[in-house]
Amino acid sequence: MRIDTHQHFWKFDPVRYAWIDDSMAVLKKDFLPEDLALLLKANQIDGCIAVQADQSEQETEFLLGLAKKHAFIKGVVGWVDLLHKNIENRLEYFSKFKKLKGIRHIVQAEPAGFMLRNDFQRGISQLKSFGLVYEILIYYNQLEEAVQLVKNHPQQVFVLDHLGKPNIKGEEIISWEKNIRALAALPNVYCKISGVITEADWETWTYEDLVPYFDILFEVFSTKRILFGSDWPVCLNAGSYQExxxxxxxxxxxxxxxxxxxxxxxxxVKIYNLKK
Structure with missing residues (x-):
């Protein structure tokens, strides 16, 4: 079964999705399952994982509602407030939705030290008992902190989004490589080969620009711990789904x-416990 592990749906709202600025004008519209279904069929992809793009339980419920209606949405990575003192109650509520497979927080927008806060770590510690993956969304300069987070939770399954967002456009690879090697040395973390063209120069990127990062990624994670994701529709800033x-x-x-x-x-299928 071929699975796109990373894509988004939204009914565009300029306030809720304020991160979509004028440089991303192509994204300023609705992107819904009917739009993606055609792309998946055309590219022989059997299903997808819908990932949150707004930090609200309303969005998590929106994605779960779409997954209930559309069988090709095999799972959802949603958001709950991992800092909340009653996090167990919120996870208990969402556990009734069988297609909820993981939780993500947009840590790339948080200050240094966020992942190691006691309340955040307490939230992470609750996920395993509900069978949920935690997806790490960060920039490459936050990887060292992510290494410590993963070390602190050896029984929790983690998935790193977008290779840890290396600065491909700036051709910076040394610090990313050092920390991606340290992260990959921990057996409970996987990595999505996704979001790469949007970290490169949107107008001029080439396949050859990406190869050095892919070489390192596959060396350290191997083919057993890497997942394909399109990052549609965000990828449209730099290229098509097919590209x-x-x-x-x-x-x-x-x-x-x-x-x-x-x-x-x-x-x-294995990591998210998907139904074939």
Missing amino acids: VLQLVEKYISKFSAKEQAAIMGENA
Whole structure:
């Protein structure tokens, strides 16, 4: 089964999605399951994971509602307030939704030290008992902190989004490589090969720009801990759905059919406990 592990849906609201600025004009409209279904079918993708783009329980319920209506939405990575003193109650409430597979907080927008706050760590510690993955959304300069977070929770499954957002446009790789190696050394963390073209130069990126980052990623995580994600529709800032898919398929063509199948879906089925 081929799974796109990272995409978003929204009914565009300039206040709720304030992160979509004028440089991202292509995103200033609704993106809904009917739009994605055509792309998945055209590219032989069997299903997807819908990921939160707004930090509200309202959005989590919105995505879960879409997943109930559309069988191809195999799972949802939503948001709950991990800092809340009654986090267990909120997780208990959402546990009735079988398609909720993980929780994400937009840590890339938080100050240094956020991931190591006692209240945040307490929230993370509650996820395993509900069978939920935690998805790490950060910039590359937050990776060192993420390493400590993962070390502090060895039984929790973590998924790093977008390779940890290396500065591909600025051709900076040294500090990212050091910390991505440290993170990959921890067996309970996986990584999405997603969001890469939007970290490169949107207008001029090439496949060759991305290869050095892919080389390191596959060396340290191996094909057993990497998941394909399109980051649609955010990817549209820099390229089409097909371009994202094709660059990943081009790179992984060197691997065996079994390894390619793992990257393109089987790893996701295992990690998110998806129904085939």
